[in-house]
Amino acid sequence: LNMFKNELNFRHCGCEYLYKINSINTSYDLFLKPFKKDYLKETTIFYNDNINSFNRFLIKREEYQFLNNCKKYIFYNEEQNKIVGYFEVATKNNYDYYINFSIDFAYNIYLLDAIKFIYSKLSHKNKNFNLYIKIKDYFMNSKELLAILNENNMELVSKSQILAKDYLKQVKQDNLFKNA
Secondary structure: HHHHHHHHEEEEEEEEEEEHHHHOOOOOOOOOOEEEEEHHHHHHHHHHHHHHHHHHHHOOOOOOHHHHOOEEEEEEEEEOOOOEEEEEEOOOOOOOOEEEEEEEEHHHHHHHHHHHHHHHHHHHHHOOEEEEEEEOOEEOHHHHHHHHHHHHHOOEEEEEEEEOOOOOOOOOOOOOOOOO
């Protein structure tokens, strides 16, 4: 980590907290809709708008990044016709599943219902599996989401740093464009 930061000039731009979802009551009130390509542009805008403004340039996603093989769901507010949550479930071994998500600040309370919904969907297909959720502190509501998981006795597995590399070249002193 020191080598990346000090020698290679990477900088710390956030942290990712990984929580394990242990046994959970699967009764939920929230139904997530399956993601469709029709929601691609709206989902991209929603996801990027929930990133802190000072990290948005480094962390934002493009539309093509939502076209992966992960199982995806959206939390859609029918009354306002807008997306208020995006949930992506990834796995490499069909045993360990990871939830990557973004949820609107006003709907934080529904995070547990979303987890229960996803847990329920996975338990219908798999008898044995592990479910993890990633909280990234570059989202505006990350502190509240961390509090929700801690209050509900979710197990913190790890905290990782997210590093970024800026590829900007400094303008030399004697350059014609130094004041530009």
